[in-house]
Amino acid sequence: MTQPGKPPPLMETRKVLQAARPPVGEGPPTREVLAGLRRRRPPASVLLAVALMALVPLVLLVLALLVLVDTWTGDDGVFLSLVKTVLFSGTLFLLSALAWRGVKRALHFGSYREGLFVARLTTGVCVFIAVFLLWYVLSEGNEQEPSMLVPFVVLAVVWLPALPLQTRSAKEWPDRVLLRSGPQVRGERELAFLLEARPHSCGQPLPVGAAIAVADEESRGWVWRGDCPHCGRPAVHVFGERTEDAPTEPWAWGRDGSRPGLGGGDLLHLGDRFEQPADVEPTALSDDQLHQTWLAALGSVQATEQLLQLVRPGKDAVAPWRRTGRPVPLTTPGEVFSRTAIESRLAARRDTLARLEAETARRRALPA
Structure with a gap:
């Protein structure tokens, strides 16, 4: 015994x-x-x-x-x-x-x-x-x-x-195939929010500005190598650049293949992380504040859209094995991955984004 x-x-x-x-x-x-x-x-x-x-x-x-x-x-x-x-x-x-x-x-x-x-x-x-x-x-x-x-x-x-x-x-x-070992991202913005969704072991995100552009014999990408600014422990992360289907929009999510950039846990976190208050008043924001708020709202909408795509046709929720990436807290109710809840959050976030885009269009139409 x-x-x-x-x-x-x-x-x-x-x-x-x-x-x-x-x-x-x-x-x-x-x-x-x-x-x-x-x-x-x-x-x-x-x-x-x-x-x-x-x-x-x-x-x-x-x-x-x-x-x-x-x-x-x-x-x-x-x-x-x-x-x-x-x-x-x-x-x-x-x-x-x-x-x-x-x-x-x-x-x-x-x-x-x-x-x-x-x-x-x-x-x-x-x-x-x-x-x-x-x-x-x-x-x-x-x-x-x-x-x-x-x-x-x-x-x-x-x-x-x-x-x-x-x-x-x-x-x-290993240096000749350096970028094979990391997830592929479609631009620096996706890289930034992959770092946001997958924090360092101390729980804090690594700053995207410390990522260095590199290239191997097959592709281009970025390497984050250094000490975490929050806890001081070393960290090394490798990211390949995927260019064949890079969208024109400023945010891009996900990847087909064996090492997906973002999973359901990531998308849930990012949708909530960059959600803007429903009562935000676009007319009260400066031009820079309006642009930053619009970017965050756009990211929240696109993350939620991608999360909704993880719900298979005919199913009521994201399957447990597709909730990968950032760990979901145990206190999080399972309903947050249901189709109904995701569609409800998406509708509210799209409404906020539409008001921000309308204000942006109004200001651009003003004479210089």
Whole structure:
């Protein structure tokens, strides 16, 4: 039984897994990786390293299937077989999936650290094994056996991909595809409000003015690299520029593909964040105030329109798996994602925007 104040075994396993820094988030999809290979072929050293990395998820998958077959062809009952399936096969399937995600990111983004996730995990496990073997042989006086070397042979094998990554061409590959790893935005304004919707870990948005325009061999974009002005901790974010369907309007939202710029949680936040009071009096605003208020109201309307588009035809609300992006507070009622509530907010925000646009048009019609 677990001692009071001590995490249960599954929590300890999770801590070990997190210490190895597994790949987080989703993607890239295999089709996107293959498209990237057609556009630009990586150096031979990267391809060799990735091929060696790919052996790890393959071996883990085979082991998971073997354990699964052995579990369900044995004499254990259904309940015990289910427990073994979750604990053993399930863990191996999970590691295989994480390792495969890391392999794809190493190839597509040049994120070698994620591709070597299992190698780091194996290193941690081997440290515990080494300590145990020292105790088993030196303290207990047991004889050494050749089988004791097996974990360390495995450790050497899983670290083999690191060797070809030491070449110059492999070290240059991440910079050549730098902008693949971040979401694509259709202009600086979308970049600004993506930063607003996805604050730093301290909870504060990063200033868009600190983003530097960059380019790699495929596209242009921006990199935000520096210390957060609010908490002082370092932050690095990469954004690609999507130009093929950039709208003429000053605000643009969303992106098709595997790494959407804005999800339902983002759009809900931005629609509320830039909503203007219904009783705002456009005639009382200066020209600059009117322009800024109009921009904010326009963004609120467009964000709400995009949120409404996330409601599938025939459905009454945004599906839970489409409420991605900025986390929605637990106290937020689920009704805010309903079609009726979104349409109601959109109508009110459009009315405010129409009054601001009417005042803007009136002032432009005045003689200079």
